[in-house]
Amino acid sequence: MTSRLAVDFRFCLVSGVHVTGERAELWTDKALVLDWREVRHPVVPATTLKGWLRDGAERALRSLGVQVCDASSASTICGRCSVCEAFGHPGRKSPLRFRDARLSDALRDMKMSASLSRHRKTAYEERLFSTEVAWAPVLEGTIDGIFSSPDKALRAAALLWLGAKMGFAIGAARSRGLGWLGLESFQTKVDNEKRKEAELAQQIQEMTREVRGMSI
Numbered sequence: 487m488t489s490r491l492a493v494d495f496r497f498c499l500v501s502g503v504h505v506t507g508e509r510a511e512l513w514t515d516k517a518l519v520l521d522w523r524e525v526r527h528p529v530v531p532a533t534t535l536k537g538w539l540r541d542g543a544e545r546a547l548r549s550l551g552v553q554v555c556d557a558s559s560a561s562t563i564c565g566r567c568s569v570c571e572a573f574g575h576p577g578r579k580s581p582l583r584f585r586d587a588r589l590s591d592a593l594r595d596m597k598m599s600a601s602l603s604r605h606r607k608t609a610y611e612e613r614l615f616s617t618e619v620a621w622a623p624v625l626e627g628t629i630d631g632i633f634s635s636p637d638k639a640l641r642a643a644a645l646l647w648l649g650a651k652m653g654f655a656i657g658a659a660r661s662r663g664l665g666w667l668g669l670e671s672f673q674t675k676v677d678n679e680k681r682k683e684a685e686l687a688q689q690i691q692e693m694t695r696e697v698r699g700m701s702i
């Protein structure tokens with residue numbers, strides 16, 4: 487018997503968003519990633535979303551005293567913690583399947599920036615670069631996965647939820663005010679049955695309780 491997890495999420499955006507892709511566009515140094523299959527709306531790629539949610543979940547758990555690894559570098563991925571179990575590690579693929587998240591109804595414009603010379607603190611004209619920015623009301627998408635039990639599916643959903651709540655900005659140029667967002671809705675279904683956010687919070691609580699149990 488396997489269990490199927492389906493998550494629908496929606497963030498409201500409070501600023502423009504930029505994620506640099508491979509796409510080359512005339513007069514643009516850093517073009518947005520677009521969905522080529524559909525109407526060419528900008529997207530946050532699945533890999534960016536996965537890394538961002540994982541990072542958020544790790545930081546949140548660490549602040550709650552739960553020991554998890556730091557996936558920001560491949561050499562520090564432990565392969566044993568709850569985050570590794572849900573998001574995968576070099577020895578095992580994640581049971582979760584991430585997809586590109588849509589920046590629906592986005593307007594696109596260009597932001598010009600100058601890279602500063604660290605020595606002279608002046609901007610060189612030739613170092614001006616353009617970044618394409620998407621302005622959209624929401625970022626939305628789905629994540630699903632196949633697990634060996636409903637409990638494992640719910641636990642993975644709890645980590646995704648924690649990561650989604652933790653992140654305050656996604657994409658590039660976050661320190662310059664791009665990609666700021668807030669979680670608006672997060673709907674979880676395990677084997678087609680709706681599960682409440684309170685159940686996700688309960689899962690996180692259990693993870694922190696396990697830690698306390700160990701330290702006594």
Ligand SMILES: [Zn+2]
Nearest residue numbers: 555564567570
């Ligand atoms: Zn780990």
